[in-house]
Amino acid sequence: xxxxxxxxxxxxxxxxxxxxxxxxxxxxxxxxxxxxxxxxxxxxxxxxxxxxxxxxxxxxxxxxxxxxxxxxxxxxxx
Numbered sequence: 001x002x003x004x005x006x007x008x009x010x011x012x013x014x015x016x017x018x019x020x021x022x023x024x025x026x027x028x029x030x031x032x033x034x035x036x037x038x039x040x041x042x043x044x045x046x047x048x049x050x051x052x053x054x055x056x057x058x059x060x061x062x063x064x065x066x067x068x069x070x071x072x073x074x075x076x077x078x
Contacts, residue, residue, distance in 0.1 A: 017047040027055040031063075 018026075026043050029035035043052060 018043075018051055020051075023051045023055045026052060027059045030056075031059055 026035065026039060029039065046052070
């Protein structure tokens with residue numbers, strides 16, 4: 001079954017934007033460097049970059065917090 005142009009144009013005109021799961025997957029894949037070019041094009045073609053910016057900032061904060069916690073636990077055991 002092939003997609004008609006009308007179905008594809010409706011997908012591109014999604015007024016709600018990406019869901020939280022899609023944003024989380026994109027941020028994680030981008031951080032790990034394993035995101036496909038197709039997915040990256042979908043993300044950049046999104047309605048607004050703000051969900052990805054906020055998701056990236058939250059991911060970075062959690063990553064740094066986790067590193068600090070791990071280092072404190074390791075150093076406290078010495």
